[in-house]
Amino acid sequence: MPNVRAKPTLRRRRLGGALKGFRGTLTLEAAATAMGWDAGKLSRIENAKAAIPPKEIRPLLTVYGITDPEIIGALEELARNAGKQGWWQSYGTVIGGGYQDYMFLESDAAGIRVYCPGIIQGLLQTAAYARAVNTATTVTRSPDEVAALAEVRQARQAVLTRPGKALKVWAVIHEAALRQQFPTQPQVMPNQLQRLLDLSEMTNIDIQVMPIDASPHPGMAGQFDLISFDGPWPTVVSLENLRGGFFMEGDDVAVFEAAFERTVAAALPVDVSRETIKTIMKEGAPQ
Structure with a gap:
């Protein structure tokens, strides 16, 4: 044949x-x-x-x-x-090839570790936060495309509750990202912070806050994701900027593994992080 x-x-x-x-x-x-x-x-x-x-x-x-x-x-x-289509491919050209590749990796992954210096990771975002962030960062997108990207981020979150194989997420989020404000949409951040608190109660999700006064750490160089898999598949590093993302494998992964460990060590413990998020919510609440 x-x-x-x-x-x-x-x-x-x-x-x-x-x-x-x-x-x-x-x-x-x-x-x-x-x-x-x-x-x-x-x-x-x-x-x-x-x-x-x-x-x-x-x-x-x-x-x-x-x-x-x-x-x-x-x-x-x-x-x-190998030949199966992802559900996200129905969005056509709204989702670039690099983003599609990321979602293929995400859908196959067992766990993701991420450092978020400025934007909360997509799997942890509310729909309103996703729309606000996409509007601010995707400078060439139309309103319809921004709405579609927000829909995609919400749909991606199904991996967090996958029966029998829920994705494990370990996110270190900088305090500055948690204190971001959207003046014309005052409820965006309170709802987003509550979403983080709700997610942190799930057994497959760990969230740590990187305080503003933390000691210097490798995460200061920028955001990165470590995507790991069951079986023989090696871990992949994902890096992203305004023009899209790219992936790294092989010997480079060890550098980012070590960087994540040192970044985690500089962040607040999980239980203290929860209390910090609550405090930030209270400080931002109307007096």
Whole structure:
């Protein structure tokens, strides 16, 4: 059967990269011959330009000497889901390719650790806060696009209550982000702070506040997300700016792992953070 042509989705790119890594020093030609394929087919699979059926994962990994059932199962599952569309793709061009890739990672992830110096992480936002922040930061977006982006952020939060596999979130939020005001929408921040308090009661969510008078720490360099996965998949770092986001893997991840540990150490403990959020709410309440 001719190999299926496929779009190079993020999942397919991750699968192809993993298979190429497991091939190791075995040549493309030798691996393809062992499978009864031509080298072009295997090359297309590794470069995410062709699909590989889940049933062919185990025989291919056997050629590579990989027999670990956890690895085989994880790659079979990724092959099974590689071509699936995310619900967010119905929003079309409103969501850029980098953001779509982030949501693919988020939907597959087991946990996310994030440092938020200026904006509360999207998974923790209320709809009103999301609209206000998107209006302020997405300088080229129309009102309709801003509303759509806010809808997406709300829909993303379903991963927090996924049956049997709720996403674990560990967020360190700078106090300055909690004291942000929206003068024309005075209820935005009180409702957002209450949302954080409600979320902090969930067993899969830890929220820490970075006080304004904290000791210097690596998070001062800017926001970053550490996205981790079950099984053999390595952690991915996500960085973002006004022009979009990009991802880092490999040796760079260890730098951000260490940076997050040091950032956490400079932040307030979880229980003290809850009380700090309550205090900020009281200070902002009408007298």
